[in-house]
Amino acid sequence: MSAWRPLGPGATVGVLGGGQLARMMALEARRLGLRVLVLDPDPRCGAAQVADGLVLGHFSDAEAACRLAAQVDVVTLDTEHVPAEVLRAVEAVAPCAPGSEALSLIQDRLAQRRLLHALRLPQTRWAEVNDLESLRAGLAEVGLPAVLKTRRGGYDGKGQVRVQREDQLVAAWETLGRSPCVIEAYVPFDREVSAVMARGADGAVRHWPLAENDHRRHILHTTLTPARAEATLGPRARALAEAVAARLEHIGVLCLELFLLSDGQLLVNEIAPRVHNSGHTSLGASVTSQFEQHLRAVCGLPLGDTRQPRPAVMLNLLGDLWADGPPPLERVFALPHAKLHLYGKDEPRPGRKVGHVLLLGDDPAGLLREAEALHRALGGR
Numbered sequence: 112m113s114a115w116r117p118l119g120p121g122a123t124v125g126v127l128g129g130g131q132l133a134r135m136m137a138l139e140a141r142r143l144g145l146r147v148l149v150l151d152p153d154p155r156c157g158a159a160q161v162a163d164g165l166v167l168g169h170f171s172d173a174e175a176a177c178r179l180a181a182q183v184d185v186v187t188l189d190t191e192h193v194p195a196e197v198l199r200a201v202e203a204v205a206p207c208a209p210g211s212e213a214l215s216l217i218q219d220r221l222a223q224r225r226l227l228h229a230l231r232l233p234q235t236r237w238a239e240v241n242d243l244e245s246l247r248a249g250l251a252e253v254g255l256p257a258v259l260k261t262r263r264g265g266y267d268g269k270g271q272v273r274v275q276r277e278d279q280l281v282a283a284w285e286t287l288g289r290s291p292c293v294i295e296a297y298v299p300f301d302r303e304v305s306a307v308m309a310r311g312a313d314g315a316v317r318h319w320p321l322a323e324n325d326h327r328r329h330i331l332h333t334t335l336t337p338a339r340a341e342a343t344l345g346p347r348a349r350a351l352a353e354a355v356a357a358r359l360e361h362i363g364v365l366c367l368e369l370f371l372l373s374d375g376q377l378l379v380n381e382i383a384p385r386v387h388n389s390g391h392t393s394l395g396a397s398v399t400s401q402f403e404q405h406l407r408a409v410c411g412l413p414l415g416d417t418r419q420p421r422p423a424v425m426l427n428l429l430g431d432l433w434a435d436g437p438p439p440l441e442r443v444f445a446l447p448h449a450k451l452h453l454y455g456k457d458e459p460r461p462g463r464k465v466g467h468v469l470l471l472g473d474d475p476a477g478l479l480r481e482a483e484a485l486h487r488a489l490g491g492r
Contacts, residue, residue, distance in 0.1 A: 115206070115312030115362065118184050118410040120144025123163070125183035125205065127170040127197075129156035131454035131464060132189035132386050132402075135394060137162045139402040145410070150179045157455040158189070173200040180204035187363060187409045191217050191384055192264065208312075208362035208409040209384045216359065217384050220262045220293045227379050230354050234379045235370075240292040246284055249294040250277065256297040259283045261290050269329075273297065298378060300370035304338050306352040307366045307390040309404040309414055316353055317404065317414045319397060321345040322389040324368075330462060333482050334425040335475055336392045340371065347377055355382055364405040366390060388427070388464070395450050395469045396423035421471055424478040426486060428466040430459035438489040443468055446485070 118124075122145055126133040129151030137147040137158050146163040149156070150170055159165040166182075168175025170193045177200055180186050186207045188198075195215035201207055209217075216222045227234045238249030240259070250257055255277065261270040272283040274294075284292065303326065308318045323338035324331055338344065352367040359365075366387035368380045390401040399407075399415030407414055432438040443451045453466035468485065472478045 115411040117412060118145075119412075122146070122185070122410060123148055123183040124406060124409065125179045125186040126150070126158065126162075126189055127176055127179070127186065127193045127201075128189040129153065129158035129162075129165070130189050131157050131456075133158035134161055134454055135400075135452070136187075136189070136386065136402045136406060139394075139400060140406055143403065143406060145406060148179055148183050150176055155455075155457055160455045171197060173197045176201050177204050180207075185409050187405065188385060194218075209359070210362075213359040213361055213384060217382055218263055220260055221291070223382055224293060226355075226358065226382075230358055232351055232354060232379050233377060235298050236296040238294050240284070240294050243281070243284075246280060246292075246294070250274070250280055253294055253296040258295050258297050259287060260293050260295065261287050262293060263291075298370045298372070298380075300378075301373045302371050303368065303380070304340070304344060304348060304371055304377075305334075305366050305368045305387065305389040306348040307364065307387055307393070307401060308349065308352045308356060309364045309401070309408050309417075310353075310356045310361050311408050311414050312362050312411045314357075315414055316356065317399075317417045318349045318352070319390060319393050319401065319417045320419050321348050322392070324389050328462070330429065330464075331388050331427055332486075333427070333479060334389045334392055335479060336396065336419060336423050336425075337475075339475060343375070344371065344377065351377065351379060355379075359384065363408045364390065364401050389425075391425045391452075391467055392423040392469060393417070393419070394452070396421065396471060421473060422475045422478060423472075424470045424475075424482045426468045426470065426482040427464055428453075428468065428489070429461070430456075430463040430465050431461045431492075432490050433459035433465065434461065435490070440489070442485060442488045446470070446481075448472055449485075 129149040134157040148164045149158045149162045166179040198211035236253040238252040257274045303324045320337035323335040366383040370378045394400040397419045450469040459465045
């Protein structure tokens with residue numbers, strides 16, 4: 112990886128997927144003098160509105176992805192759901208970060224669990240499920256309550272069912288289409304934290320402060336950075352993230368989602384090999400945002416400073432707030448220390464991430480209270 116060719120201003124970065132992560136990447140790229148070309152089937156997607164160009168097509172379309180790759184200097188992505196075989200085809204045309212080998216491990220929950228086991232990193236009990244026999248054996252292995260998860264495709268709580276009683280087991284598997292699954296012991300965690308880091312082509316690493324996350328209906332609601340447990344948990348969480356990034360030979364931003372238990376244990380929940388929702392506070396609160404840093408990494412440039420001078424809270428804005436018409440966004444502008452980020456989505460559907468608000472201050476608990484008050488003022492329930 113040390114031979115990764117440095118790319119300066121004027122170079123073109125291709126992004127597979129045109130959602131809000133690609134949009135914020137494109138906005139940072141403009142400031143750096145980089146060009147961005149996006150692959151997405153929607154000509155009005157959020158990233159296309161601010162990018163230098165668009166290739167129409169889905170990120171699962173290898174032919175369209177290769178057309179994009181032929182026009183750029185390096186390829187990256189805004190979702191880990193790009194099929195690994197598509198990325199392998201793209202790698203024959205242009206350098207890719209992350210690479211197809213790493214992506215194939217991340218996309219399969221079973222492969223993720225095996226990777227964490229091989230690295231001896233702490234995680235919940237789990238078992239592989241392929242048929243009724245392994246389903247019942249898996250439950251016996253992990254115990255009740257348990258969570259049954261599809262091996263591929265789940266996010267924001269999709270593709271998983273909680274099992275409270277043994278007589279719910281088969282029905283839960285049928286809900287998931289009897290697809291290959293992983294069954295995991297339910298983790299009664301105190302809170303969720305995430306370690307967001309970047310790794311350069313030369314192996315250099317930078318970490319942002321540990322993020323403390325609050326989810327509602329399986330979707331990220333608020334993130335506080337630094338987490339209130341930063342001093343005690345930060346070094347441990349960062350060591351776990353570095354071990355994963357090194358094993359994957361990852362280039363770019365990577366997020367390790369972790370469960371914090373009441374006794375102080377940290378368990379790895381998931382790996383996301385990309386810029387991440389819980390890293391959004393870095394855009395406005397840190398010297399170098401995760402989006403700029405990802406571009407630096409995939410372009411083979413030195414990584415930037417990740418220090419965060421003041422505490423920050425990110426509040427996700429979901430389409431639910433638009434259910435009765437546009438919410439009173441003037442409430443955001445009335446706060447002098449708030450920054451509004453909207454993603455240019457034409458259809459603010461319930462559960463869909465439409466934007467976020469960044470709140471900066473000196474009192475973490477006060478910022479969290481203010482985020483909740485703002486959410487209610489915007490129509491949140």
